[in-house]
Amino acid sequence: MKARSSIKEQIQRVREQAIVAAVNRLLATKGYDAMTVDEVAAEAGLAKASLYKLFTSKEELAGAAMVGVLDRALAFVDGLRAQAQEAADSGSPVAALDQLKAVTRWAMQTQLEGEMPSLPAQNSHLSASLQSNDAYMDRLISLSNRLSIWIAEAQTSGQLQARFPAELVLYTLFARACDPVVALLKESGQYTHGQIIDWVCSTTFDGLAGTRPVA
Amino acid sequence: MKARSSIKEQIQRVREQAIVAAVNRLLATKGYDAMTVDEVAAEAGLAKASLYKLFTSKEELAGAAMVGVLDRALAFVDGLRAQAQEAADSGSPVAALDQLKAVTRWAMQTQLEGEMPSLPAQNSHLSASLQSNDAYMDRLISLSNRLSIWIAEAQTSGQLQARFPAELVLYTLFARACDPVVALLKESGQYTHGQIIDWVCSTTFDGLAGTRPVA
DNA sequence: GTCTATAGGTCGATAGAC
């Protein structure tokens, strides 16, 4: 009995992943409002009714996709932390600013690959649902905390403008992760992903302005 | 007869303006998808049927609001141009970069006042509708052209990074005009509008990074 | 005030596993 149950659970797990992957793609391409549950079911290859056995609402689907991307972000961040620890142990510490840049580049790469789900900024119902989604909030706070440590370090050491509230920096990084500029440049089709990432990362950290004489 | 017709037209005009103002507010606060035509009619103080005499679809309403904000932007830009012309005539030319900053600040101010209608970036149907909306496209191109002149000037004179495609700069300015960071900082309630504008303008042009030694 | 289409959400028939 135990074994069968486990197999069933695994099958269910695979299906859930297929659904979340479908939601992720659809959120990345069409956005939340244009995404229909029927489409999700079709892409994931099951009936809508079956889908509703696993997820009780469209909002929960969105939440699951966001949990997925936040988990990937956290995994990436933890990888960076581990690498930085090693590097520091062998005497060549990594600057906090470089960690923040690496995360930003990862987010843009993810967006360029069509794997960054993005939700409408203004949708009170959906935000409310997400804010009462513990799995989502847990990841969001974890990620924010990890980034905030780097932000504080970088501000203390002068790598980031210390006059900005840390909140501003954090919000800016989150906003750039789904910056429409990336999507627009991608659509234009004239540039490589590498160029787009370099440029938008550069505008984020160094701004649009040219090098001015010391004022 | 002529007079009555003119009066009717004027009344119609006032109604149209009331409708567009309502759409503008709703787009700024709830976004396109969450906005219902019923709400627009209610806010504008007329029956939905009457509204459909003046605007044939929800998309057209959105288009009208966008035309409105683009017209205001164009008016602001033309004001800047006129001032700059005067200043140049009296021997103190205005830097193109400062003009771009002024427009950016205007946009953020508009957003903070809840007067910046913003549409979902990803909505193929709506984009298609807008792109076939001549009034909208005309304004969009006019504004882009005027900004592009300043961008070219600022790049030539080294006030803006010349290595960036002008397109990147233009898109970035448009994107910052409805930057979610502004909305998030506003929501937090901890900062004045002036602070928010200064900070986001600063991150846009000078970036998040601190002043580093020459590398 | 009415019509209609769409899309979120449910239910009962069916089929396949044990």
Add this chain to the structure above:
DNA sequence: GTCTATCGACCTATAGAC
């Protein structure tokens, strides 16, 4: 033969359109 998972068909409310 029973039990449960699955899916087509269905319901209904909302919102655009007239």
